[in-house]
Amino acid sequence: MRPALHSTYQAPPAMNQPAEPLVRFTGVQKTYDGEQLVVRALDLDIQRGEFLSLLGPSGSGKTTTLMMLAGFESPTAGDILLDGKQITRTPPHKRNFGMVFQNYALFPHLTVGENVAYPLTVRKVPKAEQAERVKKALDMVRLGGMADRLPARLSGGQQQRVALARALVFNPQLVLMDEPLGALDKQLREHMQIELKELHRQLGVTFVYVTHDQGEALTMSDRVAVFNEGVIQQLADVESLYETPSNRFVAGFVGDSTVLSGTLQGAGADAAIQMPGGFLLPGINVNQAPVGARVQACVRPERIVLHPQSEYPRPNAIPATVARTIYYGDHLRLVCELGHGQEPATVKRALSPLGTSHAQPGDQVLLEFPPAATRIYAV
Structure with missing residues (x-):
């Protein structure tokens, strides 16, 4: 008679379980006067290795959130966890976070090398190791050979790179950035955005980045948390944030939209x-507004299709008059009057080949609003 078989099979771990976040905010609130909440009941997970931007207008709570994470501000209520451990009352110098500010915060009397070495000096790293790590950090931000210069002899972009090298030199768990490119001119700022994203890709360090510039957030981030009035309105990857805004505020704040007003x-x-x-224009009722409610539809300018008015009537299209054209270099924008008390509609079009004509002010046209791109929100 055969002995009974005892199974040694063990069920595999559940697939697609979310990884434990590096940082977790749970029910975090912040008030300065005991009455008005700057941050309201914030729940936010920051994943390891991601580039997360905190985006919003002035006073929305994004910078206060970053300052609480850095330890420069204390929450009025709630908890902040790092690797599952409470850090709500941990002082800044014990959090092992790199910090980059808009004003660079470099020591003017110290050389570039001494500025970058400062976090290592505070941590009592041996001099020989300091020199090696400073050189590596400066090479990383393409400032090799500039260690002996004073900050005053550097351009704004170079000073920002020094501040970044200083934030990275001690191998932090997190790099926190508060509007770090705000003082740079447009061309240099766009160049630095690409450099920062590439550096993030190479290092794999978690970046948390505060900005009020939605283009900047979309360019660099893996995910974006959109703040308004102390609340995260939407947290999503950049494509979802742009293509499927969750409410009227996000639709208006992130990217450009043509706004249509009416009833559902x-x-x-x-x-x-x-x-x-x-x-009557079909669309997606995003927030489940009731029939008859006042609503607004938001449509991205590049999704609107321009037709000659001779094609009227056409499904999902309404007549308009071109009021003006704006040349952007890589594309053309047409501002079109819809009448009936509606805001002007903006249509984004690729430039016509050289020698061909495009719509001119005064032209009568048809604007088609694809239903999948027409997102309707309660007002």
Whole structure:
């Protein structure tokens, strides 16, 4: 008789379990006067190795959130965890975070090398190791050979690289950046955005980046948390944030939108915005506004299709008049009057080949609004 078989099989771990975040905010609040909350009941997970931007207008709570993470501000309520351990009351110098500010915060009387070495000096790293790590950090930000210069002899972009090298030289768990490119001119700022993203890709360090510039956030981030009035309005990857804004604020703050006003007609897949003049445009009822409610539809300018008015009537299209054209170098924007009290519609178009004409002010046109790109929000 055979002995009974005892199974040694063990079920594999559940697939697609979310990884433990590097940082977790749980129910975090912040008030300075005991009455008005600058940050309200913040729940936020920051994943290891990601580039997360905190985006929002002035006073939205994004910088206060960063300062609480850095340890320069203490939450009024709630917890901040690092690797699952409480750091809410841990002082800044014990958090092992690199910090880059808008004003660089370099010591003017110290050389570039001495500025970069400062965090190592504070941590009592041996001189020989300091020299090696400073050289590596300066090479990383393409400032090799400049260790003996004073900050005053450097350009704004070079000073920002020194500040970045100083934030990276001690191998921090997190690099926190507060509007670090705000003082640079447009061309240099765009160049530094590409450099920062590439550096993040090479190092794999977690970056948390505060900005009010939505283009900057979209260019560099893996995910973006959009703040307004102390609350995260949406947290998403950059494509989802741009293509599928979760509410009217995000739709208006992130990227450009043409805004149409009217009332909601139809439910579910039959939702549409009824506009003055009798025009009905199908769309997506994002926040489940009730039938008859005042709504606004937001459509990205590049999704609107321009047709000659001779094609009227056309599904999902309304007549308009080109009011002006704006040349951007790589594309053309047409500002079109819709009438009936509507805001002007902006249409983004690729430039026509040289020698061919494009729409001119005064031209009568048809604007087609694809239903999948017409996102309807309650007002």
